[in-house]
Amino acid sequence: MNAGAALPFLPDAVIFDMDGLMIDSERVSLACWSQAAQELSLPFTDDFWLGMVGLGDRDCEQRLLQHIDAAQVAALFARCHDLYEARTQQGLPLRPGIMAILQLLQAHAIPRAVATSTRQPRASRKLAATGLLPFFDVVVTSSDVAHPKPAPDIYLLAAQKLGKDPARCLALEDSPAGIRAAVSAGMTAIQVPDLVHPDEALRALGHRIVASLDDAHALLVPLLPSAQVE
Incomplete structure (x- = not known):
């Protein structure tokens, strides 16, 4: 998939991985x-x-x-x-661009969820400590499902809790296991690789792969109402 390919629709919700995507952990x-x-x-x-x-x-x-x-x-x-x-x-840093994309989605009232392989209560502690928790309507962790990533369960449960069709959700991930989970859930997926870069087998899934969260941000902006008016 061309990294710069336009998204097919304005998502009804955006679901974020946590470690490696939002938090540099x-x-x-x-x-x-x-x-x-x-x-x-x-x-x-x-x-x-x-x-x-x-x-x-x-x-x-x-x-x-x-x-x-x-x-x-x-x-x-x-x-x-x-x-x-x-x-x-001691504190964990945020990944570049995460606050901008969260603020953009919040400003346009697009629902947001976390879907993380980290278990509770550690996930909530990390989200709270980094100031990210208030941005999310739903937090789903591996404690909440029978099968963690790369199974689709975490993403399907996040969509269910948001009351959204998975096919109308956008997933943002860094890891191969997370991308496989999101794609298996039927979501449109954008990968922002961190430590592990996609091999040919992963690229064959056809998802978008971008270099940064700023690039993911840029794919969303043209779909938003204010951008359409301009």
């Missing part, structure tokens, strides 16, 4: 996984952690269990959790 998460593994003398490469970007805890656990035993997985999760909580308390 994926680098922190990967650093915590790596540090925890090193402390526990577990042999993992940076590429392995990149493969877990966008996945829920259960899928991450299953990946780890292919290499280490359950006790080691539990210890790794516990140490990574402690490291991550300590880092997040």
Whole structure:
């Protein structure tokens, strides 16, 4: 899909991923996984952690269990959790362009939701700490569904809670797992890659891929009523 291809309609709602899209937290998460593994003398490469970007805890656990035993997985999760909580308390930066696109949608009363693989209550804590929570009508996390991303459940539930047809929703994502979830839910999807860039198999899904949230913003502006009047 041409990154600059016009969107086919003004979305009835826009659904946002959280980590890596709105909050610049994926680098922190990967650093915590790596540090925890090193402390526990577990042999993992940076590429392995990149493969877990966008996945829920259960899928991450299953990946780890292919290499280490359950006790080691539990210890790794516990140490990574402690490291991550300590880092997040210091504050996490926002991704460039996120406030502008949220303010644009809010100004035009377009409903907004979060669909994140992060579990509650951590998701709400992070959204509140970064000042993002007031922008959203609905927050759906992996705690709310049986099957996390790349399954479509999180996106379908977000649309349901907003009272919108998934086919009339726009999803914004950074990760391959998130894009697969949004496309499977029948949504129009825009990918803003962060740490993991789309391979040919992902590109074959036909979604829009842009370099920044500013580019996603630019795709929305021509569809808004004020832009049409001008």
